[in-house]
Amino acid sequence: MKLELRGITKRFGALTANDHIDLTIEPGEIHCLLGENGAGKSTLMNVLYGLYKAEEGDILLDDVVQHFAGPGDAMAAGIGMVHQHFMLIPVFTVAENVMLGHEQTNAAGVLDLGAAREKVREISERFGFHVDPDALVDDLPVGVQQRVEIIKALSRDAKVLVFDEPTAVLTPQETDELMVIMRQLKAAGTSIVFITHKLREVREVADRITVIRLGKVVGEASPTATNAELASLMVGRAVELTVHKDPATPGADAFVVSNLSVVDPHGQLVVNDVSFDVRAGEILAIAGVQGNGQTELTEAIMGLQQRVRGEITLDGKSIRGLSVKQVLAAGIGFVPEDRKEDGLVGEFTIAENLMLDRSDGPPFVKAGTLQLNYLKEFAEQKSKEFDVRSQGITTPVGRLSGGNQQKVVLARELSRELRLFMAAQPTRGIDVGSIEFVHKRIVATRDSGIPVIVVSTELDEVVALADRIAVMYRGTIVGIVPGDTPRDVLGLMMAGEVPDSVTSPPEGAAA
C-alpha cells in the first residue's frame, strides 16, 4: 500500500511540531524517518495513527484521502504501529494480547482463544518469529515482546507498519534480529516507516531516508550517506561525533563497591553481588541493556534503595546506609537517568533547580531564609558557563528542551566540591549538540582528577567515554573490560555471554 502525507501541519499552542511535512512511502519500502528528539517525528506518526488531529494536510492511502478519527480508523485502514513503549498487558498470554480489542467470540459468546492462537502461530511461522502463543508476556524477553507487538499489528492486516524508536530497548543482537524481520516484512510487501535517531541502523536497513529538523523536512538522503553527512543534516551544522580525550591518568582507588546486592520493593534481587572500583581520574562506564540493574545500582549508591547489602566506600569511608543528604554531602554528584522525574522540578525556575540539592545551608540559605540575590548571581553565571539556552533564569525548567534541562542538572551537580561524579544516561533524549557538550564536561571532570561513573545503554556513548567498561546483565557484572574492547564483544556481554577473549580482567574484577 502506498502511503502519502501531504502538507501535514500540527501545532501545540505557539509551537509548530510539524510544519507542512510531505512524505511518500512506496509499497514494500523501508522508509527511515531520521531526526533528533523533539524534531517532530513522533508527532507526525501520531497524526498518521489518528491520535492527533492535524491542523492542515491530508493523509492518503493508495491516493485516497483518509480521515482518521482515532487509532481504530487507522488500524482498519491498514496502518499498524509498534510503539517504543510496548502496549501489552503483562499478565495476559501472547494470544490474549493479540486479540485484545478485536476479540472474536464463538456462538455462545465465549472468547475464541483457539482462533487467536492459530493466528499467532501462523504469523509467527510465516516470518520465523518463534513466539509461543501461550507464553505470558511478562515472561518474555524484551525483543520477543516487540515481536508480539509486530504480530499484533500484522494480525490486523497492517499494510503499513510504523516502528517508533524500536531499538531503544534492544540489545545489539536483538537489534540485528529486528533488522532481519524488517527485511522479511518488506519482502512480503509491507511498507515500513522506521523512526530513529541512530545513524548506524538507518544506513543498514533503509531504502530511503527523510530527515526532519524542527518540524520540517530538511532533506532526503540515501543509505550510502556517511554518518557525518546524516548527522549534519539532522542537526543543521557539522557535528563532532567522536569525543576527544587524552589517555586517562588514573590515580588511587577512590570509590570501591564490593559484593553489593539490592532487593527492590517487589522483593526481586535486582543487583546481585556486584563489585567494582573507580580510580581518581578515570571514567568507568557501566554498560548494559536497560533494566539489568543499573538503575538500582546507582540508586543504592545514592542511598535511595532500602534493602542494600555489601559495602560502598568513598575515599576509604563507608557511605552505605547513609541518607541521600549525607551521600550528597560526602561529595557525590549525581545525574539521574530520568531527569524530568528525578532530576528536576519542572515547575521550578532554572535558578531554583540549581539550588535544589543545596537548600539546607550556605551559600543559598542563611538563617532559614533563601539568599535570592546570591542565587540570581549564581544562576546567571552557571547558565552562561553551561550554555543553558533560555529566556532567563526565571524560566521554568519544564519549558526547556531536553538538552538544556540536562545542562541545568549538570551545572548543579558539577558546581559542588565533588569526590565522585556519577551520571546515568547523561545524553538520553537530548540533541546532538548538547550531547557533544555533556560529553566534553564529563571528560573535563575526569581530567580534573575526579572518579567518574557513566551508566549508559548506548554503546556509542560507552565506547566514546569509557576508560574501562563494566557490563551488567540481570543484576550482575558480566565482566569489566578495557575501554577499547570491540563492540561485538560488548554486545555479547550485554546479552549475558562472556566471550573467551574476556578472561578475568586485570583489575577491578569481582572480588
Next chain:
Amino acid sequence: MSQPTVPPVESGPPAASTPGSNDASVAEPRWHGVMREIVGGSAMISVLAVVLAMLAGGILIALTDDKVTAAAGYFFARPGDLIKAVWDSVSGAYTSLFQGAVYNFRRPGFIAGIKPLTETLTFATPLIAAGLGVGLAFRVGLFNIGGRGQMLIAAACAGWVSWSFELPYGLHLILAVAAGIIGGAVWGGIVGLLKARTGAHEVIVTIMLNFVALYLISFMLKTPGLLQAPGSNNPKTPAALPTAVFPDLLGPQFNLHWGFIFVIAATVYVWYLLNRSNLGFQFRAVGENPNAARVAGISVNKMYIYAMLLSGGLVGLAGVAQVLGTVTTGFSSGIDAGIGFDAITVALLGRSKPWGIFFAGILFGAFKAGGFAMQASEGIPIDIVVVIQSLIVLFIAAPPLVRAVFHLPKPSGVRLRRPRTQTAAVTK
C-alpha cells in the same frame, strides 16, 4: 531477576518538553497531576469562575422567585413583565448581598453603613486562617480535608485555657491562642506522621480524624469536669474569661476582633515561609515533584510531617478565632461551622497562594455576611449562596469548561502523561 522492566524514558514528541509535561508523584501520579492543575490554575480562572457562578446563581434566583414564575405564566401576553420580574429579582438579590456584605446605603451615617464590611471581615477571619492551612498542604501535595477535626480540637484547647485559668490580659490571650494552634497542629501532625511512617493516605486519615474529633468533643461536652459548663446539662462549654477574648479591633459597635490581625500576620508568615524560606522551598519541591526532591536529598517524609503540623496549626487558628472572637459565650460541637470544608474552597479559589487565599477568604466572608442579608430582605434562601460557592469550586475544577465559555486559549502545550511502569505505558 525478572525481565528488564523499565523502559527508557525518552523525551517524546516536542510537546513533551513544553510546560507541564512533568507529572510527579511516588504513588499517585494521575491524581497528583490533576490536583496540581486544579490548584495551579491562573488568577483569571479564579475570577471567571466567580463571575460564572454568580451568573448561574442569578438564574437560580430568578427561577425560584414566585413573581418570576407568575410573570412567566403570561409571557406571550406581556413578555416585558417577565424580563422586569427577572431583573427585579436578580438585581434585588445581589444588591442586598452587596449591602449585607460591603456597605449599606440605607443606613444613616458612615459607621452604620460600613458595618457590613466589618461583618464580612469577621466572617473571613477563620476562613482565611483555615484556607491558609489547607492551601499550605496543597503546596506540599497534600489534601488536608481534616479542617473540621483540627478546628474542633483547637477550639477545645483554646477554650479550655480561656476559662480554666485566671491570668492577666494579654498573657491569657496569647496562651489560649497558642494552646489552640498547638492543638490543631498536633491533630494535623498525626496525619503527617501516619503518612510518613505507614504511607496511609492523608485524605482517608483526615476524614477519619474528623469523626474522632467530633465525637471526642461531643463526649467531652456532655461530661462534667471536661468541657461541659459546670451546673449545666447542655452540651455546651463555659464562657471564655474576658482576659482571653480577642479585643474588639474597631470599638464595641463592630464585631470585628483582633483575630483578624492574627490572620493578616499568618498570611504574611505563610507568604514568607513559602517564598523566602528554605523550608518552604523544600515544601514546594516536594509538592511539585517528590521524586526529584528525594533524589536531591530532601526528606519527603519529614516535609509531610512538618507541612501537616503547620497546616493543622493554621486551621487551628481558625478554631481559635471562633472561640475567642466570634462565639465567646461558650460553644458546642458545631463550633467549626463548616469552615474546615469551606477552607478547601477558599484555598482553591486563592490558588493556594497566601494573598490569593486572603482575598478569597474575604470574598467568602462577604458571601456569608451578605447571604443573611439577602435572606432577610429578599426572602431568598441562603442556600443559594452555598450553591454559588459550590459552583465556584466546580468551575475552578473544570478550567477547560471556563476556558471554553470565555473562548480563552489553551495553555500552550499538551500534557502527555508518561507512566513509569512498562507495558501499560500508553504514551503515544
